[in-house]
Amino acid sequence: MTDSQDQINLLLERLELLLKRQDEFSKEINILRKDINLLRETQVDTSLSDTISTTAPLQAKESTEKVVQDSVIGTQPAKTQVEKELSGIKKTPILKLDIEKFIGENLINKIGIVITVIGVAIGAKYSIEHELISPLTRIILGYLAGAGLLGFGIKLKQKFENYSAVLVSGAMAIFYFITFAAFSFYNLFPQGMAFALMVVFTVFTVVAAINYNRQVIALIGLVGAYAIPFLLSEGSNEVMVLFSYMAIINIGILIIAFKKYWKPLYYSSFGLTWLMFFVWFISKYETEQHFGMAMTFLSLFFLIFYMAFLGYKLLQKEKFGITDVILLLFNSMIFFGLGYSILHNQEAGKQLLGLFTLINALIHFVVGFIIYRQKLADVNLFYFIIGLVLVFITIAIPVQLNGNWVTLLWAGEATLLFWLGRSKHVTIYEKLSYPLMLLAVFSIFEDWSWVYGGYDPADSGTKITPLLNLNFLTSLLTICAFGYMYWIDLRERNSPNNKEPRNSYQTLISYSIPVVLVLIIYFALRIELVTYWDQLYLDSALVITPEGHDQPSYFWDYNIRSIRDIWTINYTLLFVSAFSLINIKKLKSHQLGVFSIVINCLVIAFFLFVGLYELSELRESYLDRNNSQYYHIGTWNIIMRYVSYIFVGITLLATYWYNKQEFLKLRFNIGYDLLLYISLLWISSSELINWMDILEFAQSYKLGLSILWGVYALLLIVLGIWKNKKHLRIMAFALFGVTLIKLFLYDISHLDTLAKTIVFVSLGVLLLIISFLYNKYKHIITNETKE
Template identity: 35%
Template sequence: MNLDQRMDQLEQEIRQLAKEHNDTRQRLVRLYDELRLLRTQAGNPSQTAGAFAPPDVPESADEWGDLQQERYLATAPARGQQPLAQHGLEHFIGLRLIHLAGIIVLLTGISLGIKYAIDKDLISPLARIMLAYFAGIILLVISLRLKARYNFFSAILFSGSMACCYFTTYGALVYYQFLATSAAFFIMVALTVFTVVQSIYYNRIEIALIGLVGAYGIPFLVSNNTGRMDLFFAYVLLINTAVVFLGFRKNWQLVTRLAMVITWTLYLGWLLLDYNSAAQQLTAVLFASAFYLLFILAAFAGKFFRKIVLGSTDIVQVVLLNGLLYLSAVLVFPVNDSEPLVQTAILLILVAAWAVLTRWKMPDERQLFRFLFIQSLCLLILYIGFRWDGITVTLLWITVSVLMFSTGVIKRAGWLRVCSVLLIGGTLLKLITLDAVRFTTGQRIVSFIVIGILLLIGSFYYQRINTALKK
């Protein structure tokens, strides 16, 4: 373990102990207030003072750190001090907002100064680039000097330094041609790697987000429009792998999910705007599969490596990835003037297999199973609609609904019964809005009678349950 890792470990332990200490202090304050109230009601308020005095308060944010100061201010009303709103606003402005505003104003000033020098032709183009790099280096040096005592302030300065170096490199490439495309690319990659490493040492997600934006922006900033999407997506996959690792190690799920949104936006945008199914189909399939598996692994990382139950956002991520994979399959394998029957069938099998595997291997993940079941049900409904037409679709939807309702009654699964009722409602809506025009009179009569009987049976079931509960 090197010196920086040991310092980071000690900082984490100090923060954890300070948090536990502060929680204990807050509990002690609450107990003291309750005891004082009870003594007052009993007519012995003087017995509370002295032996049971409230704990001393911290003098400043430096003593306990930003997090402890915030927690302390949150209990100020209970100690008869100024309300949280006043302290909280001052704390937010002084310790959060001023830093951000200051670095933005400073970078703006540097940009205006360089622009003025350009307009007045005061310095040569090379000097302008060197001056901008020098400003970024100065910010970097100051941030590293202040890191030990002022971690958050140092992180803001570091972020400004990296932003300055990013755009200076971009300007040197695009406006002055001082750098070759390959040189600018490697400089920006090095800046991104350095930013991500420092985000780990700083333990600040803000720096990681800046590195993330820089990493995805590099291909657009230094692109020469070669059209090599295989190289572009290989680069994105490499960045995503590092992001998923960073998000898991530091528990920065926001970084991982932002990377997922950016990646699939880029991928689907390419499929919609510039995809050639004849020449790029294999590339599209490989990278869609790679992106899907990578972010599925990110969603299940906590389950596999930390043995924790999936959160609601993890479940939504899995369901969303299934939907994105289905949309990708439809775009990668276009079918002219026909429905995506094969794509729907394959995704139906995949999601249904996911649901079965979840039920079998992860019985504690009930919410995930339910969402996967509902998603596979939606795909089944789509498949029936693509495969058949007319009254056959209506009768098959009704059959699926009856099977689900019966299973829900036998298994006492209310969510299955609700899905069944919703499917019946959707079938009825389809019958009224679409099928009423296309069906023959006999088909309409049969459909309405069958749906009406099923609705009455369902209503009788719920009336029976309600009566049993009242008894």
């Protein structure tokens, strides 16, 4: 009882304390009301007093309840809602003032200076076109306008630094284009004086940009100067002057690069310089006139941007981001691409293409060596630079060499880089191997198209011995290279020490390498087979002038082309079957299994559509004996079809084995039955036509096929009932429907009375048998379970 009484006393004391605090809140509310009345008298926002006066009692109540709650749990009362609203009201004008400040102090002045510069340029252009004032007066007035703007900007620097910076940048842009116009259009200055003035302006712009620490000065003053030649004229024929002018501007940007890293400045100057150079190159470049100048300025621009991109980063020892790497790569590729084109269009330059490519590699090597020795940057930049060295050395190979050596060197280098990247965990090397893989694939396909497509029967030196030639050896070595890369990928992927998650590009490469490997193996063997038959076909050419004719006749053994196509299909059937067997026994890949099943079905369908047609062509040739006096036509034309059936059977069997594999986790019983029974029906129909043609039975396409299809449908019904396969019975009904449509729409109009009788009676009997089977085994059909 004593403890309970103590707790009651404690709660009563807290209640008295809260009542006292409630009185204090009431006093504070009264004070707030007085303050509101005072604000109302001074005509400050009346909405504030209305809001507080109407919400104060409720807020006081909420605050009291909060205090009671806080007192019970032993915490201090929180900041009231009134105080929060008042603090929010005070912050609102600050946001408005910031927006207003941005527009008034930053945005408007930049728009104004751009419009001013454009206006001066347009005015100068107008005065030039209408000859309102003399050239000298135009130039003097231009300099005076720039000087006035510059002086006004400098005067305002102390109090309005940002505004002053914009004015100074506009003044420098005016100085640039006035000097350019004075020299290029009016010849008022000698070349030396014009360049001296531009150097002075560039130095002043650089110093001002660094002194103000404002990127806008460099951006408007230097990059904006690129537009000057186009504002003043449609273009200048003084290409040397234009490029020299651009070089001076870019040197200024280079100097700034050692102090500041202003990306918009680099992006703008980089894009404008190469755009102007490229447009000039494709529209105005003439090898006889511009070769030396083009190579000089191309190299100068490349080196300026190379040093500009590297300068600040190396001095400040900052890491390179992806954007920096892309800029370096673009700069290198543009320089090489344009330089290659310039040299290739010049007779002597063609002999220097390999040297030019190696010079590119040497430049990057020197930079990479300096970075490595001085430890000026992170290791990724060093790997990237060395990667560029390897790339240009690689590119130099096809410039000086041709054919198989290119493919082998690219495949070998791709294998080396992939091994280094994946085994030594140097990501940049692995990434550099990807384009080399692509180059190797393109190169070997190009080799095949040039070598195997260039056989000339009149030139024995072009004849290729199947499997025993340098081109096939190249294919084998390329296969070994990609096979080794695939083995490395499997080893590293399944290694217990490899705990790093695989990213998207590694996953893509893991799928791409085996696909490329399989394609190269398939085409390497296929092209040997096709080339063998193509050479036989070309060698079979005969030119004969029959007696009594003036014009010669040309003959070829067309059977060879059909045999070539059939053997190509047979090889493809064997290849996909072997691939299926390897996956079933060794690889056990689910993805490869699904891919293999689809390919098997497509190849079988191709045989049914194309292969059987070619076999029918061989049969027709055997029966007609066309050109038999020139070429041997034997029973092989008939036997070929049964050889092909063996390969089709192997492919069907390989596909069936997939249906039994646990790793595939895929059951396609219905799909396989459709593939099997449609193939059997198609081949049986072809065989029926084949033998009825041989036996010269005229109604083979009508009577025989209708009866065959009816019997086949009956067999499907029997199998469907026996094996409890509903889909076979449905397939039989569909086949019967097609047969009946053929019977009434086609057969009746072409068959004689006896044939019609045979067909109708046969199909009628078959239908009766089917009906009998359904009635006899209806309990099985009704109670069968779905698969």
